[in-house]
Amino acid sequence: MVQTCIVHLVRHSLNFCSWKDRKIVAADLRRIYSAPTADLAEAELDAFEEKWAGKYASIVPAWRRAWQEEIPFFGFDPAIRKIIYTMNAIEGLNRVIRKSFKTRGSFPTDEAASKLIYLAIRKFEKDGRNVREWFAACNQFAIMFEERFDA
The missing domain is CATH 1.20.1160 (Paired amphipathic helix 2 (pah2 repeat))
Structure with a gap:
């Protein structure tokens, strides 16, 4: 999509x-x-x-x-539309992930890189309170993409 x-x-x-x-x-x-x-x-x-x-x-x-x-x-539900009509939240998440990779040279395994991405996303979620309606959108994403959304 x-x-x-x-x-x-x-x-x-x-x-x-x-x-x-x-x-x-x-x-x-x-x-x-x-x-x-x-x-x-x-x-x-x-x-x-x-x-x-x-x-x-x-x-x-x-x-x-x-x-x-x-x-x-x-x-999408209106809660998600408020976030994705502008891609600022998504671009912000991409920036956080890129920044976390930029400070590291290389990774010994793919699992190490996956862990870093996971930690960057968790950090973004903690700071996600700055994004209006973020938690309402997360709930909608969990419903829409249940197979891809891991609690």
Whole structure:
């Protein structure tokens, strides 16, 4: 499952807008990614296209090109959506893992590397209180990915 960052797509879209229209266009884009289902989001994208295609013809094709990577977003519970609409929490976890590997030269076994990743994730979880709704999302991940989520 691949999910791209909604915020990056919105920022990319706003690069095509004039400054005076940015707030209106951003509000209309929000209707797309805040839709409860993928079908309703696609309907909102069509409505956005009808409204803005004449003035900003490049925005909708960008969303349509990224649509397959955006659809998984609509399958998640709202608690998870609050975290993954921007990939900051995931990028933060990746940063913690990279930082822990950077300070070590090499590993004698794959198990040693796995242990380091495990410890880095545990440290991130303890500091995860800084991420809004992190524990609610963890509960949802445990339900959705039961076979991959180890208590």
